Amino acid sequence: MSGYTTISVIREGAVDWLTLNRPERLNALNATMVCELWDYFDGLQCDYSRRIVVMRGAGRAFCAGLDLVWFNNSQGSMPRGATDKGPGPSLADIVLKMRSCPQVIISLVHGAACGGGFNFALASDIRIAGRSAKMNVAFVKLGLSGCELGTSYFLPRMVGTSVAAELMMTGRFVLADRALAAGLVSQVVDDDQLEDAARVLIDDLLAASPMGLRKTKEVLTLAAESEDLATVIRLEEHTQRVCMEAGSFAQTVDAFGRKKVARAEEKVTNATS
Known part of the structure; x- marks a missing residue:
């Protein structure tokens, strides 16, 4: 669990508390975070001792998406990790690892969850929103298609085609109350109650075999x-x-x-x- 610089992982029995930990950048994604997240989720694939992962963000946001300052400084290359053999994993690789790992993933969303950060929430099994949560498909706002990292797979299945098309074509923010009404999240609580809500859910999940x-x-x-x-x-x-x-x-x-x-x-x- 040690050695990471942009994420932190605390293990409590069969539960991992995974925190995106670049609060000064609203937990925005750079190459290091991509590599560390991929390494973490890759390590879960056959580890049945860990049954639940709670994913959250440090500071004021869940994850603000791509770190545009890092992006500009890296000459416009999309964030990938780096290995001794060359380019490493991509954001899409992380989403696939999240869906293939056997653990239940709970996302606690507060503040901004944009772009890739929104996709981390979508790739989770259960989402609980804090009242400050604001989520959007940021790609279309950046001159790209709104279809990336599985958005066109996840959103229509969760909220229906019409709402998915609206969100993906406009990049509008979805606030907590609408997210609940649309079925995008299962619960909305005050931000300071997110961990307590997760612990109640964890107790019920651990009661299953x-x-x-x-x-x-x-x-x-x-x-x-x-x-x-x-x-x-x-x-x-x-x-x-x-x-x-x-x-x-x-x-x-x-x-x-x-x-x-x-x-x-x-x-x-x-x-x-």
Whole structure:
């Protein structure tokens, strides 16, 4: 977890708290942050000891998108990491790693979440917004297409084609209340309550079996890519069999049965005493 300079990661049991940590630049993206984020999410791909990632931004914003000062100083090249073998990962590579990792990703969005920062929120599984949140598709404001980093994949599925087209074609900001109404976020709280809201959600997520949680994310992702209901149902049935064979289902049913018997016995005892 050490060695990063633009992000910080604190591990609490099975939960990682990932903080974008360039507050003086509103956590805007440069090559170093791209490389460090890719390295972090790449390391999660087969690490089942970590079950949840909470992604947030230090200071006044979640992530203001591309660092334009860095961009100008780098002669107009889009942010990529650097390796000994040449160009490193891109922003798109990070989005793909976020979707393929088995952990549930919760984004806590406050302040600006623009461009690539907005896409990090979109690539997360669950989004909670602070009341200061303002999100937008910044690419179209910079003379580029509004379709980049998966925006045209994520947004129509979340908010419908009409709202997605409006946001992607105009670059308008979406504030917290509209984001909630459109289904873009699942909850809106005061900024200083974001961590508390995340912890309540974490408790519920950790109550699920590790495999059940992983498989739910996996099937949700695959189902979003399929338009055939029968295919999705077969996938769900296969996944349920895998989870049953893992043993947690039988243990849960057994525990539930024992609790019901205990409650019934307690009622009889109370009635006869």
